[in-house]
Amino acid sequence: MSKVQESIDVDVPLHTAYNQWTQFEEFPRFMEGVKEVRQLDDRHNHWRTSIAGVDREFDTEIVDQLPDERVAWRTVGGDVKQMGVVTFQPLDEGHTRVRLAMNVEPEGMVEKAADMLGMLDRRVRGDLRRFKGFVESRGEETGAWRGRVSPG
Known part of the structure; x- marks a missing residue:
């Protein structure tokens, strides 16, 4: 698993x-390679x-x-295996630090090679930009x- x-x-x-990060259906507007995200309910999205x-x-x-602090997720079912958390830290009244940490299990030779070449890191950096x-x-x-989604 890659981090x-x-x-x-x-x-x-x-x-x-x-607030913007919680608008999952907007992700294709700034995440490369994401074609669609459908929010199914308060806890589930289809990508x-x-x-x-x-x-x-x-x-x-x-x-x-937890509003204004974090959103953590994991994949469920299927062959894509990842989990992650995005956190939000106020720097001052008008500036925020957004931190993203993900664990991803590359599937197949193409994804494993891309991961070894640092393409996942570059993609995440680009998505954040x-x-x-x-x-x-x-x-x-x-x-x-x-809303609040509690672990468990």
Whole structure:
């Protein structure tokens, strides 16, 4: 299993960064290779991705979500195996640090080779940069979900 950790500082208040991240169906607007995310309920999302010519569909479950602090998830079922957490730290009233940590199990030779070449790290860094551009250019979130999802 590979571990990826990246962070970025965004020039928006904490609640704006957090609120935008909870809008999972907007992810294709800034995540490379993500074709669609459908939110099924408060805990579950269905993903369609196309990365390096490999199309996948899988479901994720939110396992811990605390407003303005973190969103943690894991995949459920299927052949995609990953888990992760994104955390939000206020730097001051108008700036927030977004940290993303993921554990990913590459499948097949293409994904394993890409992982060995650092492509996953670069993709996550790029996704965070695009998130920064997306949320800063808008200056406000496209929506918000402020509910609490407790572990277990």
